[in-house]
Amino acid sequence: MTGQVRTVDGRVAGRRGQETRQKLLDCLREMLSTSPYRDVKVIDVARMAGTSPATFYQYFPDVEGAVLEIAEEMAKDADTLKELVAGKSWAGKSGTTTSEELVDGFLAFWRKNDAILRVVTLGAAEGDKRFFKIRMTVLNAVAKPLAEAVKELQAKGQADKSLDPAAVAGSLVSLLASAAEHQKAFTSWGVKVKDLKPNLAPLVYLGVTGKKAPK
Amino acid sequence: MTGQVRTVDGRVAGRRGQETRQKLLDCLREMLSTSPYRDVKVIDVARMAGTSPATFYQYFPDVEGAVLEIAEEMAKDADTLKELVAGKSWAGKSGTTTSEELVDGFLAFWRKNDAILRVVTLGAAEGDKRFFKIRMTVLNAVAKPLAEAVKELQAKGQADKSLDPAAVAGSLVSLLASAAEHQKAFTSWGVKVKDLKPNLAPLVYLGVTGKKAPK
DNA sequence: ACTTGTCCTGTCATGCCGTCAGCTTACCGT
DNA sequence: ACGGTAAGCTGACGGCATGACAGGACAAGT
Missing domain, CATH: 1.10.357 (Tetracycline Repressor; domain 2)
Structure with a gap:
């Protein structure tokens, strides 16, 4: 019903992928509570999660998109x-x-x-x-x-x-x-x-x- | 007493300079009311004011600095x-x-x-x-x-x-x-x-x- | 071992940031 | 009128973030 988690390019995310995705969300959350919103950069979130910016863009369209996820x-x-x-x-x-x-x-x-x-x-x-x-x-x-x-x-x-x-x-x-x-x-x-x-x-x-x- | 208006590199601003400065502030104000804060870029403000980004940086350290000015x-x-x-x-x-x-x-x-x-x-x-x-x-x-x-x-x-x-x-x-x-x-x-x-x-x-x- | 689909990243074109050197313009004293 | 001086502006540049893609790594089933 709730449709599986999907990447930006339409693939369904598996176990490992969901973990990475979640880690990115957690790091973004952390980032939001320590830096001004205006200064939160994809590259910083990716670095903190020990991955690359390209990976971030696989799961979220941009910072705002990921923020919406957390907010929901x-x-x-x-x-x-x-x-x-x-x-x-x-x-x-x-x-x-x-x-x-x-x-x-x-x-x-x-x-x-x-x-x-x-x-x-x-x-x-x-x-x-x-x-x-x-x-x-x-x-x-x-x-x-x-x-x-x-x-x-x-x-x-x-x-x-x-x-x-x-x-x-x-x-x-x-x-x-x-x-x-x-x-x-x-x-x-x-x-x-x-x-x-x-x-x-x-x-x-x-x-x-x-x-x-x-x- | 209230110290004249100064540029970032210490020059005192004259009539023309203050006009430019003010125009930049006005455009920034306009920009803030039409775009999300996160998306307000120096280059856009400068463009709207009919000047160059370098000029912006002559009067303000960054977007936040200019915003503070408006706020004050x-x-x-x-x-x-x-x-x-x-x-x-x-x-x-x-x-x-x-x-x-x-x-x-x-x-x-x-x-x-x-x-x-x-x-x-x-x-x-x-x-x-x-x-x-x-x-x-x-x-x-x-x-x-x-x-x-x-x-x-x-x-x-x-x-x-x-x-x-x-x-x-x-x-x-x-x-x-x-x-x-x-x-x-x-x-x-x-x-x-x-x-x-x-x-x-x-x-x-x-x-x-x-x-x-x-x- | 081979296939298949997921997962990640190196790389690249693009665009903004922030600085500087240098050119133009306005003002002032003589 | 003229040159000196300071104000004013910008082109150009290195640096960094963005966002897209293709290709390689990896896990799982056969």
């Missing part, structure tokens, strides 16, 4: 983020717990994938549809269930109905993404990294429920 | 953002107006400079101190006075004192920046561009005052 892998992984929101309660103190766990889980995911997410974010901002779609997959993993939660609270009359649930959820997820990507900014505002969660969680709670977080 | 210019411009918050009232309905004007002004600024801000954001995320500083200058133009406003409200007992004003202000500014940079994301959530302001403004109000926005 990560997007699959983002599915686990759904469970941070789906089926969770926002009532009273358990709502506080929910928001804290959401912030924590989201920040952890971003931190784990920060290098690739940086590139995805850039690509999306530049209007590249493929990167945009990947970014939306990640954000939606949280935003969709979050919007559902807001809608339910509104239906129960426990939240401000004048707000669009999708907009609220989207805003909160954007906030989390931005905070995760630029943690250093908060540090320079005097907010220590370990204080990030206690400061963001009440805002999430506030956004979802429209009420101050209970003690 | 923009950062100066960001000073006007202060007035969106400084001295504004958050009481009752005038608070609604304040938050709406803030959202509007901020989004407009970001839209106007989106290409260069994209690169600045990337550079900052990659840990480049020069880009980080520029980004903070822009964000602080809003975040600092906003934190002041929150602090004052807290002092008057009109806002939740358990939250760090700097963290709240930083979060809200991050949210605005993220929303501005990824307006298309909201569109894909079914939030039209013109609905962005009415949806973000109440959140800002909510974040600052801790209360639901009045009608």
Whole structure:
């Protein structure tokens, strides 16, 4: 179903080939987290993988193509983020717990994938549809269930109905993404990294429920 | 005092030189808004400016150096953002107006400079101190006075004192920046561009005052 | 050992990078 | 008007990355 892995010139990749391919992806990932995206060169990736540039071009059309591969892998992984929101309660103190766990889980995911997410974010901002779609997959993993939660609270009359649930959820997820990507900014505002969660969680709670977080 | 403009090899730039330099910057700016950052080449900028690559290198060490120049210019411009918050009232309905004007002004600024801000954001995320500083200058133009406003409200007992004003202000500014940079994301959530302001403004109000926005 | 298809790399044409020497142009004092 | 001086620009060049291809190495089955 998922079609075998293929080289650029159409051959199917065997065991050894897939290993090489994977090694190239791993090295590229490593490279992305140590050099500016603009400076990542095929030749460096190939060197690090102990192979030649020609080999790289056998498996990927260019650096961007390989980056997309890594990004898609990560997007699959983002599915686990759904469970941070789906089926969770926002009532009273358990709502506080929910928001804290959401912030924590989201920040952890971003931190784990920060290098690739940086590139995805850039690509999306530049209007590249493929990167945009990947970014939306990640954000939606949280935003969709979050919007559902807001809608339910509104239906129960426990939240401000004048707000669009999708907009609220989207805003909160954007906030989390931005905070995760630029943690250093908060540090320079005097907010220590370990204080990030206690400061963001009440805002999430506030956004979802429209009420101050209970003690 | 502000030292004249100098070429890379130390000559002082005269009238004609400054014109060329400026033309190169303008073309680079244009280029950034039409091509992915990774694909912006010195030779293209030079061609567009009707000059040669060698001339480019006379005024800038490399593409990044020229980008920094553009970014610094923009950062100066960001000073006007202060007035969106400084001295504004958050009481009752005038608070609604304040938050709406803030959202509007901020989004407009970001839209106007989106290409260069994209690169600045990337550079900052990659840990480049020069880009980080520029980004903070822009964000602080809003975040600092906003934190002041929150602090004052807290002092008057009109806002939740358990939250760090700097963290709240930083979060809200991050949210605005993220929303501005990824307006298309909201569109894909079914939030039209013109609905962005009415949806973000109440959140800002909510974040600052801790209360639901009045009608 | 031979065949077959996968896998890798040497090599090459092309194009961008970044530098330098040297030519042209503008400005200034006399 | 004229020459001197510094600013301004570019052609040319070595170096390196890109991307394509053909051919050799290798593994597996017969």
